[in-house]
Amino acid sequence: MTATQQAVRHPLDPLTGAEIARVRAVLAEAGRVGDSIRFPCVLLLEPPKDEVRAHRAGAPFSRRAQAVLLDTATGAAAEAVVDLVAGAVASWHDLDTATHPYGQPAVLLAEYDRCADLVRADPRWQAAMRRRGVEDWSLAFVAPLSPGFFDDPAERDRRVLRALTFLRHHEEDSPWAHPVEGLIADVDLISGAVLRLEDSGDVPIPAEHGNVDAAAVGPARGTLRPIEITQPDGVSFRVDGTEVAWENWRFRVGFNAREGLTLHQISFTEAGEERPVVYRASAPEMVVPYGDPTPWRHWISYFDAGEYLLGKNANSLRLGCDCLGVIHYFDGVVADDNGDPLTIPQVVCLHEEDHGVLWKHTNILTGASEVRRSRRLVVSFFTTIGNYDYGFFWYFYLDGTIELEAKATGVVFCGAAEPGTDSPHAAEIAPGLLAPVHQHLFCARLDMEVGGVRNTVEEVDLVGLPIGADNPHGNAFTSKTTVLRRESEAARLADPSAARTWLVRSTDSRNRLGRRRAYQLVPRPGPTLLAQPEATVTARARFATRHLWVTRYDEWERFPAGDYPNQHAGGAGLPAWTAADRDLVDTDVVLWHVFGPTHLPRPEDWPVMPVDYSGFLLRPVGFCDRNPALDLPDGTASCRHCPPGDCHCAH
Known part of the structure; x- marks a missing residue:
């Protein structure tokens, strides 16, 4: 489409x-x-x-x-x-960018080239390249990066990028395979001054290429047979402007320069009653802190939304590659550096896909079997921030479940060392190429509206009961529910040992059993921020120290690390908002959920990283009166190739 x-x-x-x-x-x-x-x-x-x-x-x-x-x-x-x-x-x-806690607007696209040109023109950089035996630096790639915050007097009230250098052997060569170790430059983008240039060490520049095109990889295998996805009768969803309707679901698709894809007014209909679930859903921030203490990498802690803008760097998606099947695309429009409109064609992909068995039962007395296949509606976009590529995939299921899956791929960020070097903070993934340990910590913002505006959040743990009068045989366990009444109580860690989840209960809508309708946040937890409490990145990314925060809705509380994390001293966003310790019971609540992989790189991640998946589920708990997918058609009845009810062709 x-x-x-x-x-x-x-x-x-x-x-x-x-x-x-x-x-x-x-x-x-x-x-x-x-x-x-x-x-x-x-x-x-x-x-x-x-x-x-x-x-x-x-x-x-x-x-x-x-x-x-x-x-x-x-x-x-x-x-x-x-x-x-x-x-x-x-x-x-x-x-006020000159006064503590400082902060700068996001990086302009033109500032990457400006920074690189200033570094390449600096005599000290040129001398450093010559010392390494590089006389022709026309193919050198200067990579400008956000500098973090370390309260350096030389950087106060300055708009700064910190640049590393990589080489290419030819125009199409991947620069990430050839880091120039020990060379770093700080640039004042306003004055045009190279504030500092450090040149240390004589580590060889890794020579092995990291290219992944057909010419570099060689002939593609010929053993995979085609899989064709067809929908001969068309799609099951309907699009009216930005509104999407699919089966029981209805929602609106949005897109902006900072967050990229946003979803609005998500509702689910059961027995003819349309009920709200989420008012607004997005992934407004992510931080990528590195765990390497060396001078060349200890400062790296990208805020990919607040510093670089996820939406402004989004990809135009291609049929057959990024998206497979019968696709509906949405264009995205952002402002370029000059404030003029820039259209990103086909930036959001909407399609259906099969998802295996949804429910099945075989009657052991009669042998009769009933099975229904699952299908999900997919809304997605991809963005490229430097060496990494991120996909954000929202899935809507027929049983009322919503899932967000973040896909991290692209090229791991590397430094150089003597081949065979061992490091507790980095892994050698190719000869002389060391990839530091790091994290990708995403933060989803879920402005909930379960059955209405007034909601309450409960934390639910599974607990075993001690042997006693209520558990004489020691086998009993139950659930323990704790109401998160105030913001001071609602900065939480996941606990896999207790299968911890969080319920968002409606104040005003009840199911046929008389219970408050609810949706459950099911985390897939990994480590939160592993930097020490005293680290500057911890102050700037305090949101990443908990898996869950709950706040009372405020229209200006949009970004968990604050509006301007670039060169910010920290403390903005969630820690500042929750200091108000607002009441959370029977009110308009927002969930902020942190998730994502902690990456210990491996040789299999080179020269391009297979997708690393992370995410969470939102699923109904008493939101519906019964299984909302009971009325799905029997797949055997709809087969075009076999007699009705007697399908054996795997279609």
């Missing part, structure tokens, strides 16, 4: 190209846009929930956008809110 870019018809529709152009025009008319002004980010400011819920098709609605502006001549930064209906600047706020 073709991609869609609809006119604005609903308050939650993403910003269009015309609206982004209008944001820039309004600010220019107000005298806020000069030759040196750039736009790190432009985002939709979603209307208040009451306005959204009250909206009816065809009725007018408010429309606002938030623009972050950066003066590349002076370093001054500001936030502006533009009223798109009135065509006016609704508010203007200068950002």
Whole structure:
């Protein structure tokens, strides 16, 4: 199917190209846009929930956008809110980047090239390359990276990128295979000064290539036979603008420069009653902290949404490669560095896929068997941040379950060492190529609306009972439920030994048994942030120290590490919000769930890493009155190749 870019018809529709152009025009008319002004980010400011819920098709609605502006001549930064209906600047706020806790807007795409050009022109860098025997550095790749925060006086009130160097042997060569160890440069992007250049060590530059194209890998195997996915009668979902309806599910698809894919007003219908489940779902931040204490890598702790923007770096997806089957695509529109609209074609993929058996039972008395196959609706996008590629896949199942699966792939980040070097903090994955240990810690934001606005969160553990009058034989176990009443009680760790989950219960909706309808967050926990409490990355990524946070809804609490994690001292976001210790019972609650792999690299991850999967489930618990997938058709009855009810052809 073709991609869609609809006119604005609903308050939650993403910003269009015309609206982004209008944001820039309004600010220019107000005298806020000069030759040196750039736009790190432009985002939709979603209307208040009451306005959204009250909206009816065809009725007018408010429309606002938030623009972050950066003066590349002076370093001054500001936030502006533009009223798109009135065509006016609704508010203007200068950002104080010179005072603790500092913070900078996200990195501009043009700043990567500016940083690289400044480093390559520096005589000290050129001398360092010559010392390594590199006289022609036309193919050198200077990789600018966010510098973290270490309260360095030389970096205060400066917009800084920290650059490492890699080599290529030819134009198409992968630079990540050839790190220039011990060479690092700090660049002031505003003044254009190379603040510091460190050159230490004479480690050989690894020579083995890391290319994965057909020419480098060789002939593809010919043993795999085709698998064809066809839907001869078309798809089962319907798309109307940004609204998607599929079986019992209904939701809206959004996209923005920072988070990428967002989902809105997710509801599930049972027995003709449509009930809300999640008001808004997204993955608004992730941090990638490295565990190597060497001077060249101890500072690496990327905030891929807040520093680099997941949506602005998203991929255009290709049929047959990124997506398989009968596909509906959505285009995405973001603002480029100049504040002009930039369309990313086919950025979000929507399709159905088979998912094995959903339920089955064979009657042992009669031999009669009933089985129904599972199917899921997939909504996904991919983004590339430097060497890593991340896919975010939201799955909707016929039994009322929602799943988010994050897929980490791409090229592991490496340094160099003498071949055969052992390190407790890195693994040699190719001769002389060391990949440091690191983590990918995603944070999902789940603005819940289970059966209505008022919800309460409960923590549920499975516990064994001691032998006694209530458990004379020692076999009994039960569940223990703890209500998370305040934000101070709701920063939680998962506990696999107790099969810990969290229930979001409705205050206002009950099932046929008289119980409060609920949805259950089922984690697949790994380690939280492994950096020490005193580490600067811990202060900046405090959200990653817990698997779950629960907050009372506030429209401005959008990003778990705060609005500007780039060069920020820390403390913003979840730790600051939860210090208010707001009441969480029978109110509008937001769940923030941290998950993701801790990566101990291995040779099998080179030269490209097989997908590492992580994620979680949201599944109904008493939200429905019975199995909502009982009425699925018998697959044998729909086979086109065999007699009705007598399918033996595996179709």
